[in-house]
Amino acid sequence: MQTVPAFDLKLLPSGSALTCRSDQTLLDACIQIGLPVPYNCRSGECGACMAKLNSGQVQELPGADPAIFNDRHRARGNILTCLCFPKSDIVLDLALIETESASIRPTTVDTIVRRVDKLTPTIYRITVETPRPVEFHAGQCFEWVVPGVAPNRTFSTANRPGTDSIDFHVRIYPGGKIGTFVSRMSSGGTLQLLGPFGHFGLSSNSWRPAVCVAGGTGLAPIMSVLDKAFHVKDTRPIHLLYGARSRDELYCSRILRDWVRSVPSFTYTPVLSEEPADSGWSGRRGLVTDVMMEHLGDVFGLEAYVCGPPAMIDAAVSGLERAGVLEGDVRTDRFVQAKS
Numbered sequence: 001m002q003t004v005p006a007f008d009l010k011l012l013p014s015g016s017a018l019t020c021r022s023d024q025t026l027l028d029a030c031i032q033i034g035l036p037v038p039y040n041c042r043s044g045e046c047g048a049c050m051a052k053l054n055s056g057q058v059q060e061l062p063g064a065d066p067a068i069f070n071d072r073h074r075a076r077g078n079i080l081t082c083l084c085f086p087k088s089d090i091v092l093d094l095a096l097i098e099t100e101s102a103s104i105r106p107t108t109v110d111t112i113v114r115r116v117d118k119l120t121p122t123i124y125r126i127t128v129e130t131p132r133p134v135e136f137h138a139g140q141c142f143e144w145v146v147p148g149v150a151p152n153r154t155f156s157t158a159n160r161p162g163t164d165s166i167d168f169h170v171r172i173y174p175g176g177k178i179g180t181f182v183s184r185m186s187s188g189g190t191l192q193l194l195g196p197f198g199h200f201g202l203s204s205n206s207w208r209p210a211v212c213v214a215g216g217t218g219l220a221p222i223m224s225v226l227d228k229a230f231h232v233k234d235t236r237p238i239h240l241l242y243g244a245r246s247r248d249e250l251y252c253s254r255i256l257r258d259w260v261r262s263v264p265s266f267t268y269t270p271v272l273s274e275e276p277a278d279s280g281w282s283g284r285r286g287l288v289t290d291v292m293m294e295h296l297g298d299v300f301g302l303e304a305y306v307c308g309p310p311a312m313i314d315a316a317v318s319g320l321e322r323a324g325v326l327e328g329d330v331r332t333d334r335f336v337q338a339k340s
Ligand SMILES: Cc1cc2nc3c(=O)[nH]c(=O)nc-3n(C[C@H](O)[C@H](O)[C@H](O)COP(=O)(O)OP(=O)(O)OC[C@H]3O[C@@H](n4cnc5c(N)ncnc54)[C@H](O)[C@@H]3O)c2cc1C
Pocket: 040, 041, 141, 153, 154, 155, 156, 157, 168, 169, 170, 171, 172, 173, 174, 175, 176, 177, 178, 179, 198, 217, 218, 220, 221, 309, 333, 334, 335, 336, 337, 338
């Protein structure tokens, strides 16, 4: 059997040393051994995994978002570790981050589909049962390993860890391969997961207030962190602003209203951007990021958690910065499209 060549990879200033196969991205090699390196999208769309190539040669996959990574970055010797494979031994300037989420190494998990619930015209909740409680941090995501669908699609967990089931909220896009797969899913079927991945999750600063901003299925990881937080009686003030187009695209409303009743420190504002004027909706209208700005007020000590489509995240992050929220106090989960 032919063996895949492997190279030495060293990270500075930590001095962490590992081996990276030539068919593995530098980022995946780090994640696989549980090194706490920065990343988010794993597909060249966010820039979180950028590092300086101190020495060595890499093969870069095309597909980086030019607004995030371009020839100016390359000229400075920077690379995106999620898009680069080693062609020699490598030394990177890449500082490790403080996070607990890297502690769980991704593995494959065979699950049984228990429920397929249509929550809105375009969003399904898929509940899978796992052979034992699968380790993940609330808000992390898993790849779905679906035969004939490459690359794997990524979906966030939508319930707390520690049970023997995982919920996912999946938006169906016209022509999307996962849509076809979901339409054929039924109780008793199988789904293989690979994970967990990602650093999204509530900080351990339980004395600090938090604002959560979600759009579309960006609600999923927020539901996961809230489910965990309320389960462990976390009493930090949390305000959730949830943006959907119309009333029939709002979901999880009953659970959220129950939490508002049972958890005094939790408040929730749904915001609709395209609800017909005469529909009788008496809640907030407009863009969730505009309503967020009105809501912010005194941002001293505030932490922000923003999940969903990249355009919404960019608008929220720039609004939060303008309002004085520190960059390090904003955590994001960008739901970018899988790239072939
Ligand atoms: C970290 C992370 C977590 C994610 N979590 C979730 C989640 O919990 N729930 C969820 O629904 N999605 C989530 N996503 C997004 C999801 O992985 C992608 O949307 C995926 O491409 C969907 O695959 P598909 O087979 O349905 O569509 P594809 O076959 O990939 O695409 C089909 C068509 O659908 C459209 N499309 C697909 N994805 C998007 C998108 N994200 N935005 C706009 N248009 C799109 C495009 O027009 C495309 O041509 C996450 C992504 C990341 C990176």
